[in-house]
Amino acid sequence: MVPLLVRDIMTPKVLCMLEEENLERIETGMRRFKFRHLPVIDGGKLVGLISQRDYLRASVSALDPDYALKDTNLKRNIFVAEIMTRDVVSVRPDTPLIEAAAILRQHKFGCLPVTEADGTVVGIVTDYDFIGLSIALMEQVSAEAALPEATRPPR
Numbered sequence: 001m002v003p004l005l006v007r008d009i010m011t012p013k014v015l016c017m018l019e020e021e022n023l024e025r026i027e028t029g030m031r032r033f034k035f036r037h038l039p040v041i042d043g044g045k046l047v048g049l050i051s052q053r054d055y056l057r058a059s060v061s062a063l064d065p066d067y068a069l070k071d072t073n074l075k076r077n078i079f080v081a082e083i084m085t086r087d088v089v090s091v092r093p094d095t096p097l098i099e100a101a102a103i104l105r106q107h108k109f110g111c112l113p114v115t116e117a118d119g120t121v122v123g124i125v126t127d128y129d130f131i132g133l134s135i136a137l138m139e140q141v142s143a144e145a146a147l148p149e150a151t152r153p154p155r
Helices: 023-033 052-057 067-077 097-107 127-146
Strands: 037-042 045-051 111-115 121-126
Touching: 023 037, 023 052, 023 067, 037 111, 037 121, 045 052, 045 111, 097 111, 097 127, 121 127
Parallel strands: none
Antiparallel strands: 037 045, 111 121
């Protein structure tokens, strides 16, 4: 069966941040879980988003001779609210994948948080999820093309 809705490919378990958390926790979440995007919530509702790029812009360069000390101080004293994107575009779990893909492409986003109508975060769909879907669909097309024409499924 071909996935048609965001819920079919989204990541449902997402590490979320709070506005009052410092950058140390972001680093832990991004490295440990290999996430590039972290929704920011208040009372379970989406209020912002932190991307890996946002985090890197707020970091000290590893080329700085005092990198370790400056980086530690910076991460302890800069908070999520200071670097997050506030006006975040999100989608619902029942959003058609073609619509979500069009939003990602049009705005050059790397992800879309997935929320319920009340703003509660229930997942995230990323460009990586769409790459996985593309691979699966290309594999399916390749497998069907290898079948004798009489046994191929109708299109």
